[in-house]
Structure formats: C-alpha cells, structure tokens
Amino acid sequence: MSKRLVQAEFNVERDPERCIQCQVCVRQCSNQVHAYDEEAEQVTCDEASCVGCQRCATLCPTGAITIKKAPPDFAPDNNWTSDVIQNIYRQAETGGVLLSAMGNDTAKTSWWDNILLNASQVTNPSIDPLREPMELTTFLGAKPNAVELSFDDQGGPSLATKLAPQLVLSTPIMFSAMSYGAISYNAFESLARAAGQYGTFANSGEGGLHKDFWPHGPNMIVQVASGRFGVDIDYLKVAAAVEIKIGQGAKPGIGGHLPGEKVDERISQTRMIPVGSDAISPAPHHDIYSIEDLRQLIYSLKEATRYQKPISVKIAAVHNVAAIASGIVRAGADIVAIDGYKGGTGAAPTMIRNNVGIPIEFALAAVDDRLRQEGIRNQASVVACGGFRSSADVVKAIALGADAVYIGTAALVALGCHLCQKCYTGKCNWGIATQDPYLTRRLNPDIGARRLVNLLRGWSHEIKEMMGGMGINAIESLRGNREHLRGVGLSDRELSILGIKAAGE
Amino acid sequence: MRLLHRKQFPTSKDISGCAISGMMSEIGAPMSGEAIIRSIANMHDRSNGLGGGFAAYGIYPEMRDRYALHVMYDAIDDKQETERLISRWCTVYGDETIPTRPSALVRHPPILHRYFVNIKPEVMERFCDETEDDAIVDLVMTINNESKGGFVFSSGKNMGVFKGVGFPEDIGEFYRLDEYQAYIWTSHGRFPTNTTGWWGGAHPFSLLDWSVVHNGEISSYGINKRYLDNFGYKCALHTDTEVIAYLFDLLVRKHRLPFEAACLAMAPPFWPQLERLPETRRELARTLRIVYGGALLNGPFSVLVGHSGGMVGFNDRTKLRPMVGARKGDMVYMASEEGAIREVCNDPEVVWHAAGGVPIMAHLKEPEKVIGAEATARLKAHSCKLPAGAWQESPRAGRAAASVQ
Ligand code: SF4
Numbered sequence: 057m058s059k060r061l062v063q064a065e066f067n068v069e070r071d072p073e074r075c076i077q078c079q080v081c082v083r084q085c086s087n088q089v090h091a092y093d094e095e096a097e098q099v100t101c102d103e104a105s106c107v108g109c110q111r112c113a114t115l116c117p118t119g120a121i122t123i124k125k126a127p128p129d130f131a132p133d134n135n136w137t138s139d140v141i142q143n144i145y146r147q148a149e150t151g152g153v154l155l156s157a158m159g160n161d162t163a164k165t166s167w168w169d170n171i172l173l174n175a176s177q178v179t180n181p182s183i184d185p186l187r188e189p190m191e192l193t194t195f196l197g198a199k200p201n202a203v204e205l206s207f208d209d210q211g212g213p214s215l216a217t218k219l220a221p222q223l224v225l226s227t228p229i230m231f232s233a234m235s236y237g238a239i240s241y242n243a244f245e246s247l248a249r250a251a252g253q254y255g256t257f258a259n260s261g262e263g264g265l266h267k268d269f270w271p272h273g274p275n276m277i278v279q280v281a282s283g284r285f286g287v288d289i290d291y292l293k294v295a296a297a298v299e300i301k302i303g304q305g306a307k308p309g310i311g312g313h314l315p316g317e318k319v320d321e322r323i324s325q326t327r328m329i330p331v332g333s334d335a336i337s338p339a340p341h342h343d344i345y346s347i348e349d350l351r352q353l354i355y356s357l358k359e360a361t362r363y364q365k366p367i368s369v370k371i372a373a374v375h376n377v378a379a380i381a382s383g384i385v386r387a388g389a390d391i392v393a394i395d396g397y398k399g400g401t402g403a404a405p406t407m408i409r410n411n412v413g414i415p416i417e418f419a420l421a422a423v424d425d426r427l428r429q430e431g432i433r434n435q436a437s438v439v440a441c442g443g444f445r446s447s448a449d450v451v452k453a454i455a456l457g458a459d460a461v462y463i464g465t466a467a468l469v470a471l472g473c474h475l476c477q478k479c480y481t482g483k484c485n486w487g488i489a490t491q492d493p494y495l496t497r498r499l500n501p502d503i504g505a506r507r508l509v510n511l512l513r514g515w516s517h518e519i520k521e522m523m524g525g526m527g528i529n530a531i532e533s534l535r536g537n538r539e540h541l542r543g544v545g546l547s548d549r550e551l552s553i554l555g556i557k558a559a560g561e
Numbered sequence: 562m563r564l565l566h567r568k569q570f571p572t573s574k575d576i577s578g579c580a581i582s583g584m585m586s587e588i589g590a591p592m593s594g595e596a597i598i599r600s601i602a603n604m605h606d607r608s609n610g611l612g613g614g615f616a617a618y619g620i621y622p623e624m625r626d627r628y629a630l631h632v633m634y635d636a637i638d639d640k641q642e643t644e645r646l647i648s649r650w651c652t653v654y655g656d657e658t659i660p661t662r663p664s665a666l667v668r669h670p671p672i673l674h675r676y677f678v679n680i681k682p683e684v685m686e687r688f689c690d691e692t693e694d695d696a697i698v699d700l701v702m703t704i705n706n707e708s709k710g711g712f713v714f715s716s717g718k719n720m721g722v723f724k725g726v727g728f729p730e731d732i733g734e735f736y737r738l739d740e741y742q743a744y745i746w747t748s749h750g751r752f753p754t755n756t757t758g759w760w761g762g763a764h765p766f767s768l769l770d771w772s773v774v775h776n777g778e779i780s781s782y783g784i785n786k787r788y789l790d791n792f793g794y795k796c797a798l799h800t801d802t803e804v805i806a807y808l809f810d811l812l813v814r815k816h817r818l819p820f821e822a823a824c825l826a827m828a829p830p831f832w833p834q835l836e837r838l839p840e841t842r843r844e845l846a847r848t849l850r851i852v853y854g855g856a857l858l859n860g861p862f863s864v865l866v867g868h869s870g871g872m873v874g875f876n877d878r879t880k881l882r883p884m885v886g887a888r889k890g891d892m893v894y895m896a897s898e899e900g901a902i903r904e905v906c907n908d909p910e911v912v913w914h915a916a917g918g919v920p921i922m923a924h925l926k927e928p929e930k931v932i933g934a935e936a937t938a939r940l941k942a943h944s945c946k947l948p949a950g951a952w953q954e955s956p957r958a959g960r961a962a963a964s965v966q
C-alpha cells in the first residue's frame with residue numbers, strides 16, 4: 057500500500073524521562089494509537105489515528121504525554137488551507153462523504169460575542185442575589201392573552217381561565233435532545249438524573265426511552281421524529297412533554313443513521329427495531345408534507361396525551377425560520393424549539409454542518425419579533441438551542457426573546473467530552489458517544505449527574521448575578537428585554553435584525 | 562408661593578429620584594390646586610427643575626361627557642396639521658388655549674391648546690366592536706407617533722394633565738391650577754436621569770382617564786414595551802412611566818381585571834410567598850404571574866395611578882422606592898414623603914408606609930354622583946376585592962392591608 061497523503065492531525069509526544077511504561081495509555085486509547093512493544097519493553101505510538109481527545113494525556117499517571125495539533129502546514133494559502141487540502145485527500149481516497157460531529161467549528165460562528173450586557177449604576181440599584189430573592193422559575197407552554205375572572209361569585213372574583221399544561225423549570229436551561237444510541241446508557245442516565253435533581257428537563261432525542269429510564273419521565277421531554285423509534289402510547293404517557301423533531305441545527309434537511317453495529321440488545325428494545333439493524337431516520341416525516349399535516353400530528357399527540365402535556369416542535373434555523381415558526385404556533389404547538397447552525401450532532405456530513413442553516417442569534421430575534429408582530433407570542437414558548445457555551449450566552453438569548461435554552465455540547469463537556477468531534481466513530485474514549493461496554497464504563501452516572509447539576513447551578517448563579525446587575529429580579533423581566541443588550545462590531549443591518557442598539561446608543 | 566414654601570424645607574434631605582404626591586376626596590368634594598402645589602413643593606429637592614406636572618379629576622363638569630384633549634405644539638404649523646386630523650376624527654364641542662400665567666421660572670412653553678371632543682359616528686363604524694375609548698386611544702397614538710410637532714398629553718373625560726419643564730410648583734403656578742377644582746390631584750416633580758427635559762416628557766403620563774406619576778426606573782422597560790406592542794400600544798416617549806399607563810389601560814380597561822389583580826400581575830409576590838397563599842388566591846396569583854410575565858414591572862418604583870373613580874398607589878415588590886399613605890376623614894393622601902402629606906394635612910388619622918407590591922387604593926364612595934352610572938358599573942367591577950388572603954409576607958403587609966378599607 058502506498059503511503060497515505062493525509063497527514064496526522066495530532067502529534068503525540070511522550071517524555072521518556074517521565075514515562076514509566078505503565079501502559080495506561082495503551083488501555084485508554086480506543087483508537088489504538090499507543091501500543092506496547094513486548095520485546096523492546098516500551099510503549100510505542102502511531103499518531104496517524106489520534107483524534108486529539110486528550111484521554112491518554114489526562115490519565116497518564118506521570119503526565120508524560122502531550123497531545124498537540126500537528127502542523128500539516130502546507131504552503132500558506134488562505135483559500136486552500138491545510139484542512140481543505142486534507143479533506144480532498146480523504147475523499148480522493150474513499151469517495152465518501154466527509155463526516156463530522158458536534159457543532160460547526162468554522163471561525164465565523166458566534167454573534168453572542170458581539171453582544172454586550174447592561175448593568176445598573178446609580179439610578180437603579182443593582183440587586184445582590186445572595187441577599188435578595190432572584191427568580192429564574194420558567195414556565196413553558198401556551199399562555200392565553202388575558203386572564204379572565206368570573207365575577208358572579210360572592211366570595212370575590214374567581215379564576216375563569218384554565219391554563220394549558222406547562223413545564224415548570226427551576227432555571228431556564230434544559231438538556232437538548234441526545235438519543236440513547238448516539239450517547240451511552242450512562243451518559244443518558246446522567247442527563248436524566250441531573251434534570252430531575254435540578255428541576256429541569258432532559259430530552260430523550262429520537263431514539264426512544266428505555267424502560268430503565270421511565271422513572272425519570274417527569275423530567276423528560278420525549279421526541280417523535282421521522283423514524284418514530286420507540287414511540288408507543290406508554291412512551292408518550294411517561295414523559296412530561298412530547299417534542300416533534302422536524303429538524304436539527306447541525307444538519308437541517310437531512311435525516312439520521314445509526315449504524316446496525318451499534319444496535320445492541322438494549323438499544324434494540326429502546327428503539328423497537330431488531331438487533332443489528334440500521335436505524336434510519338428519513339429526512340422528512342413521511343406523514344408531514346405541509347403545515348396542515350404538522351397540525352394533524354400535533355393534535356394526534358395532544359389527543360393521545362389527553363391535552364395534559366405541552367407539545368413542542370423543534371426545527372432547524374433556516375432562512376425562513378420566522379414564517380415557519382409562526383406557522384408552527386398557529387398549527388397548535390405549545391413550544392417551538394429552534395436549533396441554530398452551531399448546534400451539535402453525533403454525526404453529520406461536514407459540508408452540511410458547516411454551511412446549512414443560520415445562526416441562532418438571528419433566527420431567535422426574527423422569530424420573537426414575528427410572533428410578537430402577529431400577536432401570537434403568548435401562544436407558545438420559544439426555546440433556543442445550538443451552541444450555548446456559557447451562562448452569558450444564555451442571558452443574551454433570553455434577553456433576545458427565548459423563554460429557555462437547550463444545551464447539548466456544554467452538557468457533554470461537563471461529562472468529560474473533549475470536543476474531538478469524532479462521535480460518529482463510536483470510539484469515544486470518554487464513554488459518552490459510544491456503546492462499547494469497555495468505554496461506557498468510564499462514565500459513572502453518579503459522578504456524571506453531579507457534574508451536570510454543578511454546571512446548572514454554576515450557570516444559574518451567574519445568570520442571577522447578571523440579572524441582579526441589571527436591576528432585574530425575575531426572569532420574566534429579562535425575557536425579550538433587548539434594552540439590556542448592545543452590539544459591538546455589528547453592521548446596521550445586523551443590529552436591526554437583532555433588534556438591539558449599538559454600544560454607546 | 563415658591564419662595565414661601567422654600568423656607569420650610571428641612572435642611573437634610575436625600576436627593577434621590579423624583580417626588581410624587583396625590584390627594585383624593587373620597588366623597589368627590591372639589592379642592593383647588595393650591596394644596597397639591599404646596600405638597601409637591603415640600604419635596605423640592607427631589608426634583609431638579611427639568612419637569613413637573615399635575616393631573617386633576619373633575620375639572621370640566623360642564624363638559625364631562627366629552628374627551629378633553631390637551632395638546633402641545635412646537636409651532637403653529639403643527640397645530641394646523643394636527644387639528645385637521647382631530648376634525649377628521651372628531652366632533653369638536655369646544656376648544657381654547659389652555660390658560661397660563663407667564664412666569665420667568667417657566668421658560669419656552671410650547672403652544673398649549675385643549676379640545677373637547679367625541680368621535681364622529683361615521684368614524685366609529687370603522688372600529689367594529691370596539692368602543693369610543695379604543696378610538697380615542699387610536700387617535701392619540703396616531704397623533705403622537707405620526708404628527709410632526711403635535712403631542713396629546715391628556716385625553717380623558719372630565720380630567721386633565723398639566724405639565725412642563727420646570728419645578729412642579731412653578732408649573733402649577735404657570736397653569737393657574739389654583740383656579741381649578743378637582744376631587745383628585747396627583748403631582749410629580751422630576752429628577753430626570755434618562756431623557757432630557759422636554760415638556761411632553763414630564764409626568765403625569767396619561768391615556769384616557771389614566772394618569773401615572775412615577776418615581777423610579779423600570780428595568781423591565783424593554784420587555785414591557787414589546788409586550789404592549791403586541792396589543793397595539795406604541796410607546797412613543799421611550800420612558801418607563803408611559804408603559805405603566807398603558808399597562809393599566811390594557812389590564813384594567815381591556816382585560817377587565819380588578820385593580821388589585823392588575824397590581825398583582827405587575828408586582829407579583831415572589832414564588833415562595835405565592836406558594837404560601839390560601840388556595841383560591843394562590844391559583845389566581847400564579848395564573849396572573851404566568852400569563853402576565855411581560856407586564857411584570859421590575860426595578861425600583863413607586864407609582865400613583867389616577868383614574869376617574871379613584872387613585873391607586875403601589876410600589877415594586879422589594880420596596881426600593883418610598884411611598885407613604887395617610888387618611889383623614891374622607892381624604893386619602895399618598896406621597897413619596899410623609900412631610901409632603903403633613904404639609905397639607907395637619908393631623909392625619911393614620912399614616913403608614915406601603916408594603917412592597919401591596920397597592921393602596923382609594924375610591925369614590927358614591928361614584929354615581931360624580932362619574933355617572935355607566936362608569937360606576939365599571940368602577941365597581943374594577944374595585945372588587947380578590948379572594949381573601951394575606952398579601953405578601955412582609956412584616957408591614959398586615960398593617961398596610963388593615964389600614965386600607
Ligand atoms: S500512561 Fe504515561 S507513563 Fe504510562 S505508559 Fe503511557 S505515557 Fe508512559
């Protein structure tokens with residue numbers, strides 16, 4: 057075989073002074089980068105297959121390993137960068153579609169960094185959340201435009217309005233859809249438990265809900281996607297809410313594929329498909345070819361759940377997102393989830409991940425504006441997702457108009473993910489995006505849940521601090537409050553779509 | 562008058578925000594504007610001369626069925642333009658220059674004119690099932706947003722707002738308020754922090770017979786404004802106080818909530834407090850809070866809302882701005898400082914500090930005599946009490962609630 061043109065992406069450096077030949081690295085790397093040469097009594101390495109997940113470097117007892125981004129520094133060229141060239145080499149070798157995982161990693165990805173928050177000085181006291189109440193409680197679901205009272209009663213007016221079902225969140229952050237199959241049993245369990253412990257919701261993703269997880273139902277939103285995996289009446293009944301997945305920010309317009317080799321006994325039960333068969337989600341729902349069809353599915357699900365659960369519809373942020381969201385609200389959805397182009401995934405064609413869809417910042421602003429213009433903003437809650445990296449991103453999203461956000465990548469990072477973006481290989485060394493029992497054991501759900509709860513607590517504290525700084529003590533006064541946002545380095549057009557003023561205005 | 566009252570100012574006063582004061586005769590007895598001017602002047606140091614104003618109820622008894630539009634114009638051309646619009650929409654039963662007393666202390670007044678109008682029947686046809694009130698709101702929004710130099714600053718029946726740039730006592734003198742007789746007076750002295758001095762920017766803000774004077778800064782302004790936008794209210798002035806007036810109009814007039822429920826929506830109890838309320842009230846408070854999140858007023862404020870049937874005073878739920886209430890006989894007083902009340906009422910029977918989020922309400926005792934049968938029916942519905950239950954669990958809540966009838 058001739059030598060491959062593709063060069064190693066990482067350099068694996070081992071400090072011989074430090075290495076004690078313990079072979080931890082050999083056991084830890086599922087990509088077989090490290091090997092033990094019995095004869096030479098020495099650990100060797102083949103760095104070509106290193107994905108840069110840092111597992112070996114983190115676990116090496118003597119800190120002997122350093123993983124560094126390898127050059128391939130081809131002749132400098134701003135168009136034909138080394139990455140571009142390497143990708144072409146890969147495709148020329150295989151004739152395949154380039155695959156990626158996690159969210160869009162190209163340089164132009166975040167507008168949150170161009171948006172700055174406000175704080176009070178003098179005229180309006182800032183509030184110290186450690187001393188004063190600071191409320192993050194969030195209700196997701198349809199709300200009427202007005203509360204009606206009936207006055208005929210002698211004991212004072214009574215409530216005539218009956219509220220539609222609501223999800224009650226202790227903090228405006230939920231875990232976004234990640235299916236068991238894409239992530240491991242232990243990762244799934246960590247998310248479900250953490251959601252319950254912190255008073256928020258995790259999302260089953262489109263892969264069904266294993267019976268073991270049913271006790272977590274009150275904190276689960278279950279998905280109904282084009283593949284309809286694992287959907288039966290018990291699945292709908294056990295959950296707190298049902299989400300129809302139309303699309304996903306990382307790969308709008310295309311379906312999904314869980315290879316048969318990942319479909320073991322437990323996953324087969326969960327997805328309700330035979331062991332070893334591929335789980336293919338078609339690109340569209342084969343019963344939804346129009347907004348009227350969506351309405352039928354929404355109402356079928358409402359009927360099935362006896363109007364006791366909010367029905368959410370999740371779409372990818374695409375060019376006409378505002379009009380689509382408006383249609384979805386009018387079709388009867390209680391929650392609209394919008395996934396921006398930075399949203400993560402377990403596997404997506406690289407070109408689609410990096411080029412299809414629009415940023416959540418613009419999509420969210422446009423949707424919130426549109427729903428308000430049409431006077432239907434109360435009829436549904438808006439959940440934003442796609443690349444939230446910190447509590448500051450969350451605060452900005454809520455101020456732009458979101459009721460809550462979904463976090464996916466950030467939650468996985470809390471579980472140990474190192475963003476190697478190779479989830480689709482099924483060899484996740486951190487026990488997250490894999491079904492290999494040898495690897496999944498690495499993630500302990502007790503510890504995982506604790507780390508996720510810590511993350512939610514930390515972000516919630518930060519949100520409270522930022523709200524307190526603005527002189528706001530209830531999340532409903534932050535929601536859609538764009539007066540507290542200012543843009544830097546944005547064009548007039550961008551500012552006007554975001555509906556915010558420039559810094560200094 | 563100004564000099565007279567300056568002498569009585571205590572020397573050590575906090576300079577913070579604005580001053581508000583209001584007084585009402587619950588039997589509808591007319592009072593001249595002299596007392597309210599004295600009361601607001603007592604808090605001179607809470608203003609900085611960039612705005613003062615008054616609202617007076619019951620001042621146009623012979624025109625009580627007509628909407629009294631008070632309009633300010635930058636120039637005579639603007640007047641012609643706006644008048645064309647008014648006469649297209651309305652039958653004008655009378656109009657005149659608002660009488661003023663020129664003063665060296667009140668400089669550069671705009672052209673001030675008032676009109677007594679009703680919407681023409683043929684214009685009402687365009688409003689389908691909406692009322693004349695809705696049409697007036699539409700007219701006010703149209704003039705304020707679209708006309709070049711015309712600004713309607715008062716549009717209620719048998720009431721009027723008088724305001725401008727200057728210290729409130731000088732503004733009161735300028736408008737000759739001692740010559741008017743009203744059963745409710747509210748007033749405001751401004752220490753503006755976020756808009757420059759402009760006549761229209763002074764308080765009270767008013768729409769129909771709502772008038773709002775306000776001390777504080779609303780940190781939820783951005784969302785309150787967008788929330789109101791949903792319902793067709795355009796916040797032309799970009800100030801906090803305007804949103805409070807519109808929210809009262811929306812919640813009380815349009816959504817028919819009682820005042821108490823409206824206040825509960827705008828300054829709701831904290832969730833843990835809410836959970837401890839008795840059940841009927843809890844469900845009500847919870848539903849109001851969930852549905853009216855966009856109407857929640859956040860940040861420090863104390864507000865006095867006047868309407869034909871009475872006066873509502875309330876402040877933010879953490880009580881970051883002062884508000885004192887007092888009663889004597891049929892008189893109810895509400896002000897930023899107790900001194901402003903004692904200035905005009907020697908020995909009040911009760912004086913209390915309003916608890917955070919708990920409204921103080923004053924109502925006409927025999928509204929039929931003062932505002933007519935139709936408005937009385939509305940007032941009764943708006944004034945009805947919600948299911949009993951302790952207000953918020955503040956140590957002062959019990960006392961405050963007990964002091965209010
Ligand atoms: S884990 Fe570290 S010490 Fe152990 S063999 Fe590998 S490099 Fe050497």
Ligand code: SF4
Pocket residue numbers: 066068084085086087088089090105106107108109110111112113123485
């Ligand atoms: S793939 Fe991960 S574990 Fe393997 S060598 Fe690279 S960094 Fe280390």
Ligand code: SF4
Pocket residue numbers: 109157158468472473474475476477478479480483484485486487488489
């Ligand atoms: S989940 Fe695992 S495979 Fe995926 S990016 Fe994170 S570390 Fe890599």
